[in-house]
Amino acid sequence: MDTKKINSLFQTKLQVLNIGLVMFHRSIKDSGGESINMDWNPPAGGDRNLMEILRKLKGEK
Amino acid sequence: MKKYIINENRYFDSVELMRISSHLRKHSGVSDAQLIMGSETNKQFLIDMGLDESNFKNATPMDLIIYLDLNEGQDEGEIIKLFEEYISSQQETGDSVYQPKSVSGAKKIYPGLNFTLISVPGQYAAWEAREALAGDMSVMIFSDNVTIEEELELKTTAQEKGLLIMGPDCGTAIINGIPLGFANKVNRGKIGLISASGTGLQAVTSEIHNSGEGISQAIGIGGRDLSEKISGISMKTAIHALWNDPETEVIVLISKPPAEKVTKEILEILSGSPKPVVVYFIHTQIDSPNPNIYFAKNLSHTAQIAVALARGERDKKTLEKYTGKKLSVNDIKYSGKYIRGLYTGGTLAEEALNELQDLGFKIYSNVHHDEKYQMKNPLQSIENTIIDLGDDFFTRGNPHPMISPESRIERLEQELKDPDCGIILMDIVLGNGSNEDMAGALLPTLEHVPDSKQVCIYVLGTDLDFQDKNLQISKLRGKNIHIFESHIEMIEFAGVLLTGGNK
Structure with a gap:
């Protein structure tokens, strides 16, 4: 099993993209980690049908 | 006095809203407060509480519903002001850097990003995880309510790309010394853990730290990873990653009872382990003649074996034998049965x-x-x-x-x-x-x-x-x-x- 990418992550400074609870972004920074907080809103305005259509357009399964 | 206020197109996370609701309920002028997004499930929850549906029927999942039951003479404006102050303190990131609006946008602006932590509502978590995998990042999904079909799809994609999916419903992890989600702050060291149980991982990492040893990586995989359907994809990947990690000398596996077939597969993989492995599958009796695999009886025992192995002890019989402390209960009296x-x-x-x-x-x-x-x-x-x-x-x-x-x-x-x-x-x-x-x-x-x-x-x-x-x-x-x-x-x-x- 190829785990090169994961092992390379273990040897690099963690740079987190935080999507969701802002308290996790603050905790990472308070622990000396790097985090960028995403200004998140539900995709497709939270419309499940529209999300499905967008997925199909992107060619996802 | 019951008040319903709808804030259109104003999204907040349910965890934050629950905290604020409970904060507002403590105000002497508030008899009840529910702040909730207008999803169908949430609207049903309000109906089940006996609230009048006509007041929030048209709210969408993007609209915030504020329900207040105020005591006589309580000014509504004062409570709304309190809400606004509290929500702005909750949303405060503590920095002034630009906040991207999408995963692909984030990768363009901050190309060094190498990991994604997702805690959005479950129905949207898989969407963001797919984006993160497409951006070649390993992912921790804190969110629950992700379907098992989505979990299988994400973990299969991650496996094909050589990446790691931790979760869904992964509450705890420590990667490169940084606690993620609900994790404890511990010293770094030689012991690497993989766990399908959040509090289990917290208990064992804390006890290892309290015993004077430390953690290389603590990888959460979510409670369903060792089910027959997911077949331990993340645990298997993580085992190989810890084998290849020079900082990890001892490996610990923790899970609630796994599917029988998956237990066999994991043990088969472990038979080739170049490093000692402590296994605690809760309430599962396993026996293995393999001298490099040690079975623990409880969470504390798991930590104790790992610490002893990190210090060079290898005698399987001594390590696997669990004897509780002799506890003195003399002079302690009580009467309830x-x-x-x-x-x-x-x-x-x-x-x-x-x-x-x-x-x-x-x-x-x-x-x-x-x-x-x-x-x-x-x-x-x-x-x-x-x-x-x-x-x-x-x-x-x-x-x-x-x-x-x-x-x-x-x-x-x-x-x-x-x-x-x-x-x-x-x-x-x-x-x-x-x-x-x-x-x-x-x-x-x-x-x-x-x-x-x-x-x-x-x-x-x-x-x-x-x-x-x-x-x-x-x-x-x-x-x-x-x-x-x-x-x-x-x-x-x-x-x-x-x-x-x-x-």
Whole structure:
């Protein structure tokens, strides 16, 4: 099993993209980690049908 | 005076809204407050509460519904102002850098990003995880309510790309020394862990730290990873990653009982392990002649074996033999007949339930596997009862009891008044995300433990946690209170009390 990418992550400074609870972004920074907080809103305005259509357009399964 | 306010196109996370709702309910002018996004499930929740649907029927999942029941003379504007102040403090990131609006946008602006932590509502988590995998990042999904089909799809994609998916419903991880989600702050060291149980991982990492050793990586994989359908994709990937990690010398695996087929597959992989592995599959009897695999009996035992292995001990027989401490219960008296466990950590509740049953007690619980002992009404204890207060029954519409102490304080007061209750077991789980002062919150109630009862408290955490384990323990000293830093020691102590004729 190829785990090169994961092992390379273990040897690099963690740079987190935080999507969701802002308290996790603050905790990472308070622990000396790097985090960028995403200004998140539900995709497709939270419309499940529209999300499905967008997925199909992107060619996802 | 009931008030309904709809804020159109204003999205907030449910965890934040529950915290604010509970904050507003403490105001003397507020009889009730519910702040909730307008999804179909949430609207049904409000209808079930007896609220008039016509006031929020047209709200969409992007609209915030504010329901307030105000006492006579209370100004609505004052409460709304309080809400706005609180939400802006919750949303404060503590920095002024640009916040991207999409994963692909984030990668363009910050190309160094190498990991994604997702805690959005479950129905959107897979969408964001796909984007993160497309951006070649490993992912931790804290969110629950992700379907098992989505989990399989994400983990298969991650495996093909050589990436790691931790979760869904992964509450805890420590990657490169950084605690993620509800994790404890621990020293770095030689022991690498992979766990399908959040509180289990917290308990073992904390005990390893408290014993003077440290953690290389603590990888959460989500509670369903070792199910037949997912077949341990993330655990298998993580085992190989820790084999190849030069910092990791000892590996620990923790899970609730896995599917039989998956247990066999994992053991087959481990038979080729170049590093010693400690396995704790809760309440699962496994035997293996492999000299490099060690089986633990409980969470503390798991930590003890890992620490001994990190220090060079290799004798399998000595390490696998578990003997509890000799605990003195002389002069401890109580009169109630039964034991009551009020837990916030699911794995700890399960360990208490299993261990007490093994000691021969009949235990009722809201999370019992045997229907015969499942509580019909979790609000009322029956004889010996272990309650998981983090179960959906208690958390629907309320913050998790590790964050907000109210539900447990209420239950503790109820048990302290019950003449049948003799011993109370509790956990205090410290670390990021947990309440800033759980000991302080419980203290006013714990100051009045009557002589008819004994209260045992397991404090999970470290001196490096922002709550400081030692400070929390020092607050809890009191009459008829016993503090433990090992969960199994607390159970064994309670077992001796229950059987030891101390009444």
